[in-house]
Amino acid sequence: MMSDDLIQAELSLENYKVLEQVYRDNKGVFVAFAKKYNLPDEDIIDIYQDAIVALVEHAKKGKLSELNCAISTYLIGIGKFMLLKHLKKKKIMFVPFDIEISVEWDDLEHVQKEQQVHLLQIYFLKLGSHCQKILELFYYQEKKLGDIVNALGYDNKDVVKSQKSRCIKQLRELIETNHG
Amino acid sequence: MDKERLLNGYFDNTLTASELMAFNELLNNDEHFAEELAFRKNLKNSIHINERARIKATVKQFEKATIKPSLQRKYFTWIAAAITITFTLIAVYQYTQNPKPSVLFQEFYTEYPNIISPSERSKNDKDSLIQIAFAAYDRQEFKEAIKHLIILQEQQKTNYSSLYIGICNIELKNSVAAIETLQKAVALNNTYSLTAKWYLALAYLQNNQPDLALEIVKDFNKLEEPFKQEAERLYKKLK
Numbered sequence: 487m488m489s490d491d492l493i494q495a496e497l498s499l500e501n502y503k504v505l506e507q508v509y510r511d512n513k514g515v516f517v518a519f520a521k522k523y524n525l526p527d528e529d530i531i532d533i534y535q536d537a538i539v540a541l542v543e544h545a546k547k548g549k550l551s552e553l554n555c556a557i558s559t560y561l562i563g564i565g566k567f568m569l570l571k572h573l574k575k576k577k578i579m580f581v582p583f584d585i586e587i588s589v590e591w592d593d594l595e596h597v598q599k600e601q602q603v604h605l606l607q608i609y610f611l612k613l614g615s616h617c618q619k620i621l622e623l624f625y626y627q628e629k630k631l632g633d634i635v636n637a638l639g640y641d642n643k644d645v646v647k648s649q650k651s652r653c654i655k656q657l658r659e660l661i662e663t664n665h666g
Numbered sequence: 667m668d669k670e671r672l673l674n675g676y677f678d679n680t681l682t683a684s685e686l687m688a689f690n691e692l693l694n695n696d697e698h699f700a701e702e703l704a705f706r707k708n709l710k711n712s713i714h715i716n717e718r719a720r721i722k723a724t725v726k727q728f729e730k731a732t733i734k735p736s737l738q739r740k741y742f743t744w745i746a747a748a749i750t751i752t753f754t755l756i757a758v759y760q761y762t763q764n765p766k767p768s769v770l771f772q773e774f775y776t777e778y779p780n781i782i783s784p785s786e787r788s789k790n791d792k793d794s795l796i797q798i799a800f801a802a803y804d805r806q807e808f809k810e811a812i813k814h815l816i817i818l819q820e821q822q823k824t825n826y827s828s829l830y831i832g833i834c835n836i837e838l839k840n841s842v843a844a845i846e847t848l849q850k851a852v853a854l855n856n857t858y859s860l861t862a863k864w865y866l867a868l869a870y871l872q873n874n875q876p877d878l879a880l881e882i883v884k885d886f887n888k889l890e891e892p893f894k895q896e897a898e899r900l901y902k903k904l905k
Contacts, residue, residue: 500721500724502724505724505725505728506728509725509728510728531729535722535725535726535729536722538721538725539718539721539722539725542721543714543717543718543721594711594714594715594718597708597711597715598715598821600708602705602708603708603711603712603715604712604795606708606709606711606712606713607712607715607716607795607817608795608798608814610709610712610713610716611716611810611813611814621709621713622713622717624677624678625677625706625709625710625713625714626710626713626714626717628677628678629678630678630680631674631678647670647671647674650674651670654705654706654709657709658705
């Protein structure tokens with residue numbers, strides 16, 4: 487059996503097999519819990535899958551190392567948090583359960599329709615892979631510039647800083663050229 | 667004060683007290699700085715949306731039916747094994763008798779045209795993700811097309827994405843991934859499912875599984891033109 491530390495490390499690398507194992511190991515517990523609320527099976531699975539996505543994101547951001555509970559407990563906690571949000575959205579206000587852990591999660595629904603976000607989604611994918619990686623490490627994985635120096639083998643923080651600025655400038659120019 | 671340092675410090679949470687004061691000062695009084703911060707916040711959000719869509723697409727693949735074993739199932743397993751062995755022997759026999767699957771694949775495979783983007787273009791939505799996905803598909807940049815198609819599938823629940831992702835994977839010679847995606851496209855039972863069925867047969871050929879391709883094309887009558895006749899022709903070669 488893998489230790490939580492190892493699972494955490496593998497999840498941060500998106501190890502497909504480990505991710506699938508975590509998915510399968512905890513699905514039954516979550517589904518059994520969520521079924522009490524008379525939701526369609528597809529909704530329950532969708533919520534569980536979102537919880538897994540959040541778990542991977544937190545692993546990539548290094549947040550799992552700060553946990554004071556098992557990864558499976560945390561995953562179920564995220565799932566419950568998302569279930570609660572879903573029930574509230576469906577106007578099912580009486581939810582007789584507590585979420586034992588604190589979960590930081592913004593589903594970003596409020597920004598998805600913004601034109602600039604939409605354009606950035608598209609043109610980010612048009613950047614070279616190196617720019618995508620730097621920006622992903624900084625803005626998604628929330629790595630500090632010093633960590634990016636080590637991860638991508640740069641000489642120092644200033645080089646990363648300038649490279650990151652160039653990538654952002656390039657992204658702006660791409661959008662302005664096509665939508666100016 | 668170095669504005670870039672302040673912006674970076676804001677995002678990586680390393681602003682000192684004096685830098686935080688300078689940051690707030692600029693935010694309130696420097697329009698350009700405020701706009702730059704908003705741009706970067708949107709960039710952060712857009713990367714999150716893309717990454718989440720990509721990871722969710724991976725996670726969705728885990729969802730396969732799992733049936734608990736029972737005593738009855740144990741007997742069923744033996745029967746199924748016997749049937750599998752029989753079919754395997756038949757398949758081996760057919761394999762030795764028929765043309766190589768790779769040769770048949772070359773003969774029958776043609777890229778499926780982009781039939782999605784032209785209709786979207788008429789909406790004058792020249793910047794849509796759909797158009798960008800299909801522009802990449804038309805340029806035969808299939809890896810890039812897949813990236814966009816996955817996002818489309820997640821965000822807009824497009825009913826054609828699985829078909830095109832499957833075809834992109836065939837083009838990239840990722841036949842296992844192609845089979846998996848095309849099976850899903852067939853199961854969707856929508857406008858594109860019959861087309862997906864034909865390409866699934868071809869993906870099986872590409873993956874050296876002519877017996878599974880035969881299972882599909884033996885029902886060539888259920889397919890639609892232009893694939894019906896091709897499927898009949900392939901069936902005659904495989905049987």
